[in-house]
Amino acid sequence: MTPDVRKVIRWIVTTVLAGIVVAGFVMGDTRPEDRVASLGASIKCPVCQGEAIVDSPSPTAKAMMDVVEEKVAAGETDQQIIAYFQSRFGEGILLDPPFGGRTLLVWILPVLAAGGGVWMILSRRRVPDATQTGSP
Amino acid sequence: MTATIGLLGVLLVVASSLGLIVQGYRAMREPSRATAGHLKRPVGGIVAGSVIAMLALEIGILGDDFSIEYIANNSASTTPLIFKIASAWAALEGSIVLWGLILAVYVYTVYRQVARLGRYDHLGGGALLVLGVICLFFFGLMLTVSNPFRVCVEASTVGCSVGTNLPWAESAAALEGTGPNPLLQNHILMAVHPPMLYLGYVGMAVPFAFAMSALMLGASGTEWLKRTRGWTLVAWGFLTIGIVLGGLWSYEVLGWGGYWAWDPVENASFLPWLTATAFLHSSVVQERRGMLQAWNFVLVIATFALTILGTFLTRSGVIASVHSFTQSAIGPVLLWFLMVVLVASFGLFATRVHVVASSPRLDSLASREGAFLLNNLLLTVFASVVLVGTLYPMFVEAFSGDQVGVGRPFFDRLAIPLSFGLLLAVGIGPVTPYRSARAPVVWERIRMPVQLALGAAALAVVLSYRSPFLLLGILTSTFVVFVILRNLYHSAKKVAQKREVPLPGAVLRTMRNDPGYWGGQISHFGVALLALGIALSANMSVEAEVVLAPGESANVAGYDITYVEQFSRQEPNRFVIGAEVDVSRDGRLISRQEPRLNRYGTSTQSIATPAVDESWSGDMYLSLKSVGPQSVTLGVWWFPFIWLVWVGGLVTGLAVLWSRLVRKPSREPAHAARATSDDT
Numbered sequence: 001m002t003p004d005v006r007k008v009i010r011w012i013v014t015t016v017l018a019g020i021v022v023a024g025f026v027m028g029d030t031r032p033e034d035r036v037a038s039l040g041a042s043i044k045c046p047v048c049q050g051e052a053i054v055d056s057p058s059p060t061a062k063a064m065m066d067v068v069e070e071k072v073a074a075g076e077t078d079q080q081i082i083a084y085f086q087s088r089f090g091e092g093i094l095l096d097p098p099f100g101g102r103t104l105l106v107w108i109l110p111v112l113a114a115g116g117g118v119w120m121i122l123s124r125r126r127v128p129d130a131t132q133t134g135s136p
Numbered sequence: 137m138t139a140t141i142g143l144l145g146v147l148l149v150v151a152s153s154l155g156l157i158v159q160g161y162r163a164m165r166e167p168s169r170a171t172a173g174h175l176k177r178p179v180g181g182i183v184a185g186s187v188i189a190m191l192a193l194e195i196g197i198l199g200d201d202f203s204i205e206y207i208a209n210n211s212a213s214t215t216p217l218i219f220k221i222a223s224a225w226a227a228l229e230g231s232i233v234l235w236g237l238i239l240a241v242y243v244y245t246v247y248r249q250v251a252r253l254g255r256y257d258h259l260g261g262g263a264l265l266v267l268g269v270i271c272l273f274f275f276g277l278m279l280t281v282s283n284p285f286r287v288c289v290e291a292s293t294v295g296c297s298v299g300t301n302l303p304w305a306e307s308a309a310a311l312e313g314t315g316p317n318p319l320l321q322n323h324i325l326m327a328v329h330p331p332m333l334y335l336g337y338v339g340m341a342v343p344f345a346f347a348m349s350a351l352m353l354g355a356s357g358t359e360w361l362k363r364t365r366g367w368t369l370v371a372w373g374f375l376t377i378g379i380v381l382g383g384l385w386s387y388e389v390l391g392w393g394g395y396w397a398w399d400p401v402e403n404a405s406f407l408p409w410l411t412a413t414a415f416l417h418s419s420v421v422q423e424r425r426g427m428l429q430a431w432n433f434v435l436v437i438a439t440f441a442l443t444i445l446g447t448f449l450t451r452s453g454v455i456a457s458v459h460s461f462t463q464s465a466i467g468p469v470l471l472w473f474l475m476v477v478l479v480a481s482f483g484l485f486a487t488r489v490h491v492v493a494s495s496p497r498l499d500s501l502a503s504r505e506g507a508f509l510l511n512n513l514l515l516t517v518f519a520s521v522v523l524v525g526t527l528y529p530m531f532v533e534a535f536s537g538d539q540v541g542v543g544r545p546f547f548d549r550l551a552i553p554l555s556f557g558l559l560l561a562v563g564i565g566p567v568t569p570y571r572s573a574r575a576p577v578v579w580e581r582i583r584m585p586v587q588l589a590l591g592a593a594a595l596a597v598v599l600s601y602r603s604p605f606l607l608l609g610i611l612t613s614t615f616v617v618f619v620i621l622r623n624l625y626h627s628a629k630k631v632a633q634k635r636e637v638p639l640p641g642a643v644l645r646t647m648r649n650d651p652g653y654w655g656g657q658i659s660h661f662g663v664a665l666l667a668l669g670i671a672l673s674a675n676m677s678v679e680a681e682v683v684l685a686p687g688e689s690a691n692v693a694g695y696d697i698t699y700v701e702q703f704s705r706q707e708p709n710r711f712v713i714g715a716e717v718d719v720s721r722d723g724r725l726i727s728r729q730e731p732r733l734n735r736y737g738t739s740t741q742s743i744a745t746p747a748v749d750e751s752w753s754g755d756m757y758l759s760l761k762s763v764g765p766q767s768v769t770l771g772v773w774w775f776p777f778i779w780l781v782w783v784g785g786l787v788t789g790l791a792v793l794w795s796r797l798v799r800k801p802s803r804e805p806a807h808a809a810r811a812t813s814d815d816t
Contacts, residue, residue: 017590024597042545055392092539113520117513125498
């Protein structure tokens, strides 16, 4: 085989593999989405030490998981279920802080840190030719 | 008696620390043979005193001396030997003694280097001065708010109810101690995980001390970095292993079916790891290219401050977890110390930074330096995510009294993309040339790894595993593995051709020629295995909760789980109730497992001990949730390839050994590897 032929075969194989992987992403997960578990992971067990109700063996957490299961079976949305627990136990019950209100800063501060870091790196770069930049 | 000897040891360290501060200051101002000699006595005092304190505590524990409050409340005569030894650091006061002993060992190693360099060593003298201050603080704690040798003056039937700091007080001893916290006498890792973590935490004090010394002296350049590189690497290796063992402990002991929960205490150990990892990388850039001088000071100060913050979080009782046993007076003191450290070190940094740092600019973002910057950016943002997520609920509660929750979903959402970014940088960075990299050169080096990684991910798709996180995890981690292997193969092939030696020998020779670089590559290899293990075990796991009567079976992930019978037994330190469970596949018995519930001493709380059937293809993880007269409830998890997490993590940390122990096979004497004294 000549090097050219080898190169072509290599690219065909690579393209096919990439195609399979892309198809995998497009088709998405084969496992059914476990809404009960993911909701359970975002609600804190009120009587435990910082555990989610899905992880905790305590009776309270178990009872709350049962409620989650019932509500999911009854067709309620994630937001409705979360809102139900929040209204009963307060904001402290949420392990997934909402983007807004009192927990907005939790989301914004890391973004600010990232922005500051990018700015520091870019501002310390040796600019190759100053005349080429500037026009918006 | 034992308590008095222990306290005398602590006093000796306090006095010697004051001596070290004075002599370190003199050695920093005018180093000479005489000042180096004067350092010997205080350093000797610190080492001797801290060994005496530790030994006194251990002897007291082994001899069941319940007239010492700490021992009465954290050990018992029925505690098995290994957990007796470990109970010396199982609670706050004892753990500070271990902290102090490790600090003393580090002080001694620094002194050895300073004594060798002798009369021109301004920098080393200043570093010992700073270490003297840190020693003074921690041993000062042992005399005041965290005294492990408090005498028990009022004993209960079990344990001690009232103690005093006064060693001459009339002592009272209980007949029996309460024993360690049940969670902490359940697994052998309890004896190993804390010392590893402390060796890592405390070791970060050494680069910090040298950095402070360089700032005080206004000494620019890379001497402080080069001299402390060994300590930084070793401390980082210990910290890595300590964190991995902590995860393994959580997996083997807590029985919730996981190893990392973004618990504040886990975060406390992870935070300095992130900044220390950033520092390891950015210090390479400064040594090679003279860049990032100011940034390195920031990272080293941040790392040390985060170790103090971590100690505060775990030991002060601000958060409820297995690590913080009691509310104690040490919290505010540690918080004040943290403030002093931050104000003093950043104050010093701000006044001296113009003297010590004059960095050349970056030529191009597409270069090895650029990759290091990306690494530092990602690690720092990662650290800010963990820091904000950990502290924010505490701040809100402290200022408004309200509770807000920040947990696993928050951390996962931000940490997972950052980790993918880091993995890409880990893959591409080490094969990108310095200064300015041309795309074809880099592409040539990563082309085949990209193709192979695509092949690995395509295989997963064909086997019908299509979770996006799984595919991304496989792509990035196998990419890193293949880049490293290709890089090694090509470098070795060149060596083999040049020296006409067979390839296997050439591989070893290549890796020995540049232990620093290849140590790093081994570590990256470990990181990739770890990432692959996380991706596979998390996304391909199977979870079920089954209720079984005796003789009944359930099928989970292709395995038959059969409940045979219940058992119970009284052991010296605990009452055990458990279930005999057979794990079999296709009618063939694989193993009999005994998931248990343990009840310790006077405690009413049951601690579950999971049973794990381990194999190369994965772990069958059984956790007993409850035992009834007719049936048991079992949590059953199947974690494929989870051993990759432990092996990858240990390889990441142990890779330090390659960098530190392997010496270049060179014709000239190995002076280059030594700490240099050619700065004057």
